[in-house]
Amino acid sequence: MPAKPLLIVVGGPTASGKTHMGIELARHYGTEVLSADSRQFYREMRIGNARPTSEELEAVPHHFIADRSLRRPLTAGTYAEEALVLLKALFQTHHVAVVVGGSGLYIRSLCRGLDEFPEVTEGAAARVQGLSEEQGLVGLQEELLRLDPDYYRTVDLQNGRRLERALRVCYASGRAYSSFLGRAAPRPFDCVYLQPAVERPVLYSRIDSRVDRMLKEGLEAEVRSLEAFRHLPVLQTVGYQEWWPYFDGEYSKARAIELIKRNSRRYAKRQTTWFREYTPVANVQAAIRLVDEVVGGVDGPRSGRGT
Template sequence: MPDQPLLIVLGGPTASGKTGLAIEVARHFGTEILSADSRQFYREMRIGNARPSPEELAAVPHHFIADRSLDAPLTAGTFAAKALEVLARLFTTHETAVLAGGSGLYIRALCEGLDEFPAVTEAARTRVQGIVEAAGLAGLQAEVARLDPEYFATVDRQNGRRLERALRVCFTEGKPYSSYLGKIPKRPFRPVYLQPAIGREPLYARINDRVDRMLRHGLEQEARALFPRRGQPVLETVGYQEWWPCFNGEYDRDRAVELIKRNSRRYAKRQVTWFREYAPVVGLPAVIRACARRDAE
């Protein structure tokens, strides 16, 4: 086996063919798939999150598919910890594993790690809000420069949210925000970031076709069953949230479907932008070649 096992990360936009490609890759390498789709974790969400079919799930062992209830939400940090445990077991007998999904934060949490910060106190939140109300962005900038000059030297000073987050941590623990950065242990594997090859127009056509297929399979009925739980953050997502105003009588079914298709295309565009930084666009032969190259390094 190589010094470090490989994690093939198949990302990319929704409806781009990640599921099928991941199964092909896993079969080729005789390995298993971990899902990094933050909506496919939940049993109650089956149609609107395009969960792999029973046949697809039976083709290759999968992890983190419908393994929990909406009542037990999985954060990116907790997912990473649990996924590392799964990989530790897999890598005792496999040289390669596959991570598939479009949730960039969850992929980054597993492959790179996330900095851990203390739980912010209500007093710290109130104090930061007071600065915002009294002095706005300039006040935030001045306070971060005073309490954490190291972070202030690198942060986007026009990004008020980042300044607020840094101050909340400073006020909670009395330590610079920067003191919590860069403490992530090195991962015991080498990631290979890839995504399926598909153009924008074919992708948008597949998104529209997928929504139509979901509707035929009962998406509206699934959303109605989840309507009483619509306040849960995981349901504030494309394919579900568009139904809530419809069910409240604010617009009709046709408008809900139109919005789902539009918002799915917009979500795909954001995913393309995120993954462009990480993953070249490839098909299955290129995946195999890329892994062979990394294995030879």
């Protein structure tokens, strides 16, 4: 068994089966799950963020699920600080813990620390603001493709704030934003990175079915109940942002639903790129075999169970 505790990281695109795999791994190793889904943190959001069911939450202890209000947004850095405190306590009685989620930046912050960026000059900030005002989202996308094609392939291209942030760094430093990413920070645990293996046609079918299920569960009513907070970044995300123009009379409900499915598929494609270095595993048993190889045998992790 390795000297350091082990954090099993289950990432991957939306609807790929991360929740099920994470729970089954936690049950096998007698441990607990930390969510790394940046929208599941909030009590007010349940349907549109595909929060685990009550049965799933009862199967093993979960953390960072509906434990705060969206009035108190949780940044990636603060998430890492809180999660590290929790893991320090958890690893006192468990040798293994599991983190599950599709928010790659939050996982990276927890497992490696946040990257350090150069100070942004007033000139760089003004240049980006001017570009945004004159050419809008398309202009930001085209400029990022020109200056940093690597980051362009992984970032949420519909998230204007992220595009602006990356371009400010590009302009201020004269370097690609992605060149500042991935600088590892030491952690008192080892990580093994997994993702459920699923073919793209199957994944897209699951996404469409999930959206249909969300609609039956009352997604529209949930979003209407949050309309007073529509300006918050956490609600400028897939599954929520598509409703605002419909509520404003700009297009039909059918169009809103069509966009949710389309944007969910696009988001899954970007997540697939982000998690491309994670090891695909066909099922839970394959994941267990891989983890056991890392820790030195089938009985290794089990001996680390809490009492």
